[in-house]
Amino acid sequence: MAPVPISVFVFVFVFIFFLLDGTIPTLGSNDHSALMSFKSGVSNDPNGALANWGSPNVCNWTGVSCDASRRRVVKLMLRDQKLSGEVSPALGNLSHLNILNLSGNLFAGRVPLELGNLFRLTLLDISSNTFVGRVPAELGNLSSLNTLDLSRNLFTGEVPPELGDLSKLQQLSLGNNLLEGKIPVELTRMSNLSYLNLGENNLSGRIPPAIFCNFSSLQYIDLSSNSLDGEIPTDCPLPNLMFLVLWANNLVGEIPRSLSNSTKLKWLLLESNYLSGELPADMFGGMRNLELLYLSFNYLKSPENNTNLEPFFASLTNCTSLKELGVAGNELAGVIPPIAGRLGPGLTQLHLEYNSIFGAIPANLSNLTNLTALNLSHNLINGSIPPAAIAGMRRLERLYLSDNMLSGEIPPSLGEVPRLGLVDLSRNRLAGGIPAAALSNLTQLRWLVLHHNHLAGVIPPGIAQCVNLQNLDLSHNMLRGKIPDDLSELSGLLYLNLSSNLLEGMIPATIGRMAMLQVLNLSSNRLSGDIPPQIGGCVALEYVNVSGNALEGGLPDAVAALPFLQVLDVSYNGLSGALPPSLGAAASLRRVNFSYNGFSGEVPGDGAFASFPADAFLGDDGLCGGDVYSFGVMILELITGKRPTDVIFHEGLTLHDWVRRHYPHDVAAVVARSWLTDAAAAAAAAAADGAAVGYDVVAELIDVGLACTQHSPPARPTMVEVCHEIALLKEDLAKHGHGGSGGDVVAAATVMAAAAPPSVAMTASERSCSTSDSSFSY
Incomplete structure (x- = not known):
């Protein structure tokens, strides 16, 4: 064997040196280039997560991890960094990448198809971004993938069937997107799947039975908030299933009995479907781990012709881990059985609202000591509110008993439930007074809703102790006395x-201290005196209604100065004086009613007053002048079927301008359909004698309406002139005998003449000096 040249040893030494240094170009250059391409696609990095990207050793970059032996990038984790921009296709060159987590950022655009080249990837999480487009079918090439999370994005299109090739996948989450189409049956080839979330999309069609039958290891199924129909697959046991979430679909049929085999279930959420049949009474006995059971808003009934709720509640007494139970909105009948008081000791929420449950509230509900929310509203429950039951629920935070037939008094024991934040007892038959002592203890109370009962007595001063109160509704009762001054302490x-x-x-002057008040309704009482100018301190007010009282004096300028006021109703009082001109500058004001008071003087014709209808001033005989504009608006409203407050007029376009755009060249575009029909009928009836009715009447009324609503007040006719013109039109119609043809058209003149304010009623001499020609121009 020939000796190894020294140059080879030198090469190996240098190779190892650069390998350990992480700068050898033949191994790391692709990773460096890919990551720099990724960085170039990031348009905003508010946390500076990529600030150190660019140094020679990529393995020291934030979010990057490398393999210890080869010094190749194996992890890229940049979750929750608020990065924005688009993901570079160059990431597909990170051939040794095992984990890619870009979740919780602001990335947009499409997911690069090149990510399908990362065959070593075991986790891909790009959830909680704003990616769009289709889910790339190329992701089905990621043969090593265990977890794929694309949830909470804006993906559209169908779920790619190619994802079914991910044989090692254990968790698949595509929820909270805009995906549509059917659930591909190919997904059922992923035999190792334990977590499946396709919820909150636009998926349709039936649930593939194989999802229930092929996935013996499945623990979590979420297909909620889609448009899935058909029945829940039956006869396929899921022994390891812990979470089944199917709410808000179009599912029908009965709840499958086979679910009784899923004894590990913790969540069973089936509400808001079209499920029918009886409430299952033999399904839950073995589900000792069941925590959440929601069957609400379906078409379920109780046994024995929908009269017996006891079997269902009895079956739940073994569910010792039960925390929340909802069977609302099923029109269930029967009484609440006493055994309901033996539900799991950890029960925190009980929802039975929107049913037809009758009878009394069981006193032993007091055993549900950990209950935080009890909702029995919208039923037929009668009898009194059991004081002991309420007092026993020391942790109760929300109590809904509205829309029943409860009688008796409000129990003072409410004051023994210190955590109460919401109490709604409205629309019952409760009598007696509001318990003052109870309210003084409820310092956490935010909502107190007692309207539509028979409560009497005074508003208790102790209510001011509810220092966190945000909503107080005591309307439609028989409360007497004065409004307490200390309400202002709220x-x-x-x-x-x-x-x-x-x-x-x-009205207490101290009301001005309620700076956060948005809605104030004191209507239909016996209040007297002035509207206090201090009301201007309620700077957040959007709605004010003090109608139907005996208030006197003028309308304070402070009301007109409220910056967010949208609705103002002071009708049916004894208010007097001029309307504040400053109301015309109230930009947010949409609806007013000044009628049936003693207001006098000229109604301003500009600003917000230009959009107020004529019926807002009825019964105020002393008002004059500006009424001509409102009268013109009323004419145009009647003819067009539109109101100045309609959506199309919210960008500054007025009703007058809208009509002018189409009239006279396209009358049909502005005239309501019923007017066109009547005009045609009137014209046909007049054809025999040549009378000018029908379409001519509509045109003349539009002329009047446009003249009255001209933008320049001096250019508008007086109300005397308007009434003169309307009277002419009425007389002309009567003379030609067309009172029975074209009902709306012919009757309009009479209606409008009658609507003219009394202050401008014409004298007999004024009526006599009429001509047949209109003198209006605009």
């Missing part, structure tokens, strides 16, 4: 509705 209140009671006295 500085975080957003919604206050005391309407339709018997409250009297003045």
Whole structure:
């Protein structure tokens, strides 16, 4: 054997040196180049994650890990770095890559097809980005892949059948995308799959039975929030299944009895489908690990002709790990059986709302000591609220008993549940007073909803102790007395509705301290005095309704200055004086009602007033002037079937301008269909005698409406002139005897004449000096 030349030893030495240094070009140059291409595709790196990318040794770069022997890149992990840009196809050259995790960033664009070249990849996670386009079929080439997570992106198209070639795959997550089409049966070839998430897409068709029959190792199935139909596959036991999530689909049929074999189940979420049949009474006995059971909003019934709920609740008493139970929205009948009080000690939520359950609330529900949410609303439950049951639920945070037939008084024991944050007892038959002592203890209360009952007495001052209250609705009761001054101490209140009671006295000036209040409804009471100018301190107000009281004085300028006000209703009071001109500058104001007060003076014709309908000023006989604009708006509303508040007018386009775009060359584009029909009928009836009705009437009314709504107030006619013109039109129609043809067209003149404000009613002499020609121009 010939001796080895010394040059060979030198070469090997240099090779090993560079290998250990990580700079040998023949092994690492491709990795370096690929990573630099990736970096060049990143458009924003707010955390500086790639700041050290560029040094000679790629293995020291953030997020990069290398193989110890070959110094090749085997991991690229850059999750939750807020990186944006597009992923470079050059990543497909990282031929030794085992793990690629780019989740929780802002990458966009399409996923490079070249990622399908990474045959050594075991984990690919690009979830929680904004990738678009189709899921690359080339990913089916990743024969070593164990985990594929593409969830929470914007992928479209169908699920690639090629993914079924990933024989080693254990976890597949494509949830929260825009995928459509059917679930490919080829996926069932992945015999090692234990986790499958296709939820929250647009998938349709039936669930392939093989998903239930071929995957003996499957532990997690999430197909929720799709449009899947057909029945849940039956007769295929899934002994290892722990999570079955199928809510919000179009599934039909019964709940498969074979699920009783899945004794390891923790979650069974089937709500919001079209499942039918009886509530299973023999399915859950062996599911001691069951934590969440939701069967709500289906078409399930109870046994014995939908009258007996006891077998179902009895079957759940063995589910000692049960935390949440929901069977709402099934129209279940029967009474809540006392055995319901023996449900698992860890039960935190019980949802029985939107059924037809009747009878009393069992007192032994007090045994559910860990309950945080109890919802029995929208049923037929009667009797009183059992004080002991409520007092025993010391951890209760949300109590929904609304829309039942409960009677009696509100139990003071509510005050013994210190964590209560929401109480909704509305739409019942509760009587008596609001327990003051109970409320003073509920410092965590955020929502108190008691409307539509028969509650009497005064609003308890102790309610001010509910310092975290955000929503207070005591409307539609029989509460008396004054509005407590200390309500103003509820500085975080957003919604206050005391309407339709018997409250009297003045609106407290202290109301101005509620700077966060958005909705104020004090309507239909017996309140008197002025609207306090301090209301201007409620700078967040969007809705104000004080109608149907006995308020006096003027409308404060402070109301007009509210920056976010959208709705203002002060109708049916005794308010007087001029309307604040500053209301015209209220940019957010959409709907007003000043009617049936004693307002006087001229209605401003510009700004927000230009869009207020005429019926907002009814019964205010002292108002004049600006009414001509509102009257014109009313005419155009009647003819077009549109309102100035419609969506098409939200970008500054007015009803007047919209009509002018089409009239007179395209009348049909602006006239409501019913008017066109009536106009045609009137024209046909007039053909015999040549009378100018039908389409001519519509045209004349449009002329009036456009004239009244001209942008320049001096260019508008007076209301006397408008009434004169309407009267002419009415007389002309009557003279030609067309009162019975074209109902809307012919009746319109009468309606509009009647709608004219009394302050501009014409005298007999004014009516007599009429001509047949319109004098309006615009």
